[in-house]
Amino acid sequence: MLNLKVNIGGLELKNPIMTASGTYGFGREYSEFYDLSKLGAVVVKGLTLKPREGNASPRIAETPAGILNSVGLQNPGVEAFLEHELPFLRNYDTAVIANIAGNTVDEYCLMAERLGSQVDAIELNISCPNVKEGGVAFGTKCDSVYSITKSVKSQCKVPLIVKLSPNVSDIVEIALSAEDAGADAISLINTLLGMKIDINTRKPVLANTVGGLSGPAVKPVAVRMVWQTAQAVKIPIIGMGGISSWQDAVEFLLAGANAVAIGTYNFVNPYGPINILTGIEEYMIKNNFKELNEITMK
Numbered sequence: 001m002l003n004l005k006v007n008i009g010g011l012e013l014k015n016p017i018m019t020a021s022g023t024y025g026f027g028r029e030y031s032e033f034y035d036l037s038k039l040g041a042v043v044v045k046g047l048t049l050k051p052r053e054g055n056a057s058p059r060i061a062e063t064p065a066g067i068l069n070s071v072g073l074q075n076p077g078v079e080a081f082l083e084h085e086l087p088f089l090r091n092y093d094t095a096v097i098a099n100i101a102g103n104t105v106d107e108y109c110l111m112a113e114r115l116g117s118q119v120d121a122i123e124l125n126i127s128c129p130n131v132k133e134g135g136v137a138f139g140t141k142c143d144s145v146y147s148i149t150k151s152v153k154s155q156c157k158v159p160l161i162v163k164l165s166p167n168v169s170d171i172v173e174i175a176l177s178a179e180d181a182g183a184d185a186i187s188l189i190n191t192l193l194g195m196k197i198d199i200n201t202r203k204p205v206l207a208n209t210v211g212g213l214s215g216p217a218v219k220p221v222a223v224r225m226v227w228q229t230a231q232a233v234k235i236p237i238i239g240m241g242g243i244s245s246w247q248d249a250v251e252f253l254l255a256g257a258n259a260v261a262i263g264t265y266n267f268v269n270p271y272g273p274i275n276i277l278t279g280i281e282e283y284m285i286k287n288n289f290k291e292l293n294e295i296t297m298k
Contacts, residue, residue, distance in 0.1 A: 002284055004277075004292045006040070006259050008236045009159035009184025011121050013040035013095055013259065016292060017249075017277045020240050020263030021046050021099035021123060021163075022071070023214075026085040031092075033270045038277065041095035043261060044085065046125055048100075049107045051077040056207040061196045066215020066242070067264060068194050070208035073101055073128075078111050082118060095120040097161070101128045105151050112155040121159040124152055124183075127167075127190045139165040139190075142177040149181035159184040161238065166218075166225060167193050175229045187238035187261065188229065189222045215264040216242045223255050230256020244268070246279020253280075253295045 004015040018041040024030060027042050036042060054074030061068040076084070081098070089096045098119040102108040112122055126139030126148060138148050145162070153160050162178040164171060166189040175186055191212025196205040204210075222241025230237055239257030243249050244265045252260050265272040280292075289295060 001290070002281055003290060004281070004284075006236075006292055008041075008121070008238065008259055009161065011041075011095060011159045014093075015040040015277055016253070016259035016280070017041075017273050018097070018238060018259055018261040019043050019266065019273065020261040021125070022069075023263040023266045026081070027089055027092075030266070030270055034274050035092070036089070037093040038274055039094045040259060041097050041120070042089060042092075043097040043099055043123055044081070044089075045075055046073045046099045046101045047075050047078050047081055047111065048073055049078055049102060049111055051075065051080065058205060058207055059211070061205040061211065063194070063196065063213065063215070063217065065217035066213055067267075068196055068206060068211040068213055069191070070206045070211035072208065078114055082115070086118060097121045097123050099123040099125055099163070101125040103128060105148050108148060108152050109155045112152050112160075115158075117157040119158060121161055121184075122152075122156055123161040123163050123187060124149065125163050125190070127163070127165040137165060137167070139163075139174065140168050142173055145174055145177040146181040149178050149183050153182040161185045161187050163190055164188040164225075164229075165190045166221060166241075171225045172228050172232045175233050179233045179235050183235060185236040185238060185258075186229065186233065187240060189218065189225050189241045192218050192221065214242070216244055218242045219244075219248060223251055226252055226257050227255040243276070244272070246276045246283065249276050249280055250283055250295065253292075256296060258293075258296055 055072030194213035219242030239252035240261035
């Protein structure tokens with residue numbers, strides 16, 4: 001009997017398969033393909049305190065091994081999520097994790113307080129610009145990572161997962177700052193900053209000029225950062241970035257991740273998370289693993 005259960009900072013999941021925020025909406029579209037109860041957790045689209053329309057189009061551009069996006073956190077706001085989307089997700093036997101984003105520490109704290117214990121965990125997106133600090137992202141400096149994590153943690157009634165940006169010089173010191181401030185777990189990586197130019201118009205393809213690169217192109221960077229971080233922190237790690245097969249997922253587990261999140265691959269294959277879960281199970285049987293943590297090498 002295989003045991004795929006994993007504990008993420010006090011939240012027990014039935015298996016290590018999660019969805020990556022920004023690629024899964026609120027689960028409604030994917031529920032038409034399979035039972036969401038098969039997932040360990042659904043991480044919903046990034047939420048802001050108030051509704052947000054996002055950036056102007058075009059805001060998606062394909063690359064040879066992934067996509068660039070500058071959607072800009074379009075979402076209905078935390079109140080609409082609680083009223084309309086969360087009740088739908090609660091029809092399924094899966095953990096619901098809210099990803100929150102804001103421009104100030106106060107906004108993050110208000111959302112954490114409002115969500116309370118209605119969700120199973122909160123994922124803190126610290127790749128957002130801190131408007132009080134001139135637009136520098138919260139997640140690029142150790143002191144700001146520590147400060148926002150500590151502040152939001154004080155308002156959290158559920159486990160707090162801090163999502164790390166790869167656009168830093170030392171991912172380990174950033175991860176340690178989050179851990180020291182009380183994060184229950186960390187997830188990485190968020191998208192890499194990229195750009196694409198149309199040689200015919202001689203202008204950037206994205207209306208926002210730059211965007212976040214995701215997909216297979218970022219996987220080697222993500223695996224490296226997960227491995228480095230796993231050597232340094234004691235809290236659980238959720239690995240993500242270009243996972244497109246069960247082999248990719250196992251690679252992240254071997255690098256030190258306790259769970260994995262599937263993102264861009266959902267656009268390619270809506271059954272992706274289920275197929276990846278099946279592949280992990282078959283890998284465990286083939287290698288005589290009974291427990292998931294036998295794969296994770298920390």
